[in-house]
Amino acid sequence: MKKTHLLTSAALALSFTMPAAAQMSIEDQITARQSAYQFMAWNMSKIKAQAIEGDVAFNADQMKAAANAIAAVANSGLGALFSPGSSLDKADDTRLKPEFFEQPEKAREVGMNFGREANKLQAVAAEGDKAALARQFAALGKTCKACHDNFRAK
Numbered sequence: 753m754k755k756t757h758l759l760t761s762a763a764l765a766l767s768f769t770m771p772a773a774a775q776m777s778i779e780d781q782i783t784a785r786q787s788a789y790q791f792m793a794w795n796m797s798k799i800k801a802q803a804i805e806g807d808v809a810f811n812a813d814q815m816k817a818a819a820n821a822i823a824a825v826a827n828s829g830l831g832a833l834f835s836p837g838s839s840l841d842k843a844d845d846t847r848l849k850p851e852f853f854e855q856p857e858k859a860r861e862v863g864m865n866f867g868r869e870a871n872k873l874q875a876v877a878a879e880g881d882k883a884a885l886a887r888q889f890a891a892l893g894k895t896c897k898a899c900h901d902n903f904r905a906k
């Protein structure tokens with residue numbers, strides 16, 4: 753009885769901790785994460801154009817939509833697209849450095865910082881203040897760069 757219960761809990765725990773993308777091939781994980789970053793960069797470029805460079809007229813609704821999209825990607829559980837074996841020493845067509853797996857504490861730290869600043873971007877964009885959005889864009893951009901400097905090959 754007890755044994756069965758333990759087994760069930762173990763199976764359950766596993767099903768909760770196993771990332772949803774565990775069944776995805778390494779190749780598909782790499783494609784998906786690269787697309788996720790491209791999609792975020794596209795949305796970041798809209799904010800840059802409107803809130804920083806001003807070559808496109810500021811539109812608070814568009815800024816909100818862009819920030820929501822970035823936050824949605826940031827909160828989607830991107831970590832599931834980073835299986836061991838998906839770094840550039842083991843897989844093709846990726847710039848993920850093996851350090852990502854060798855320095856899990858650091859990887860977690862940069863990932864957490866990124867998530868926090870992406871959520872702040874969403875909150876700031878909802879307020880509709882251009883100057884505040886420009887500041888938060890810069891703060892989020894620093895967390896993108898921190899990860900690239902540590903874990904993305906040139």
Ligand code: HEC
Pocket residue numbers: 782785786787789790792793796822845846847848849862863866892893895896897899900903904
């Ligand atoms: C947790 C680390 C991390 C964070 C945070 C991060 N990136 Fe990246 N980024 C990477 C890695 C690693 C790659 C390389 C992925 C690969 O080739 O498999 C990458 C690749 C990219 C690419 C190229 C995608 C391609 O087509 O190959 C772009 C563009 C990009 N990131 C933009 C951003 C932007 C913009 C942000 C912030 C809003 C960001 N990244 C946040 C780690 C990160």
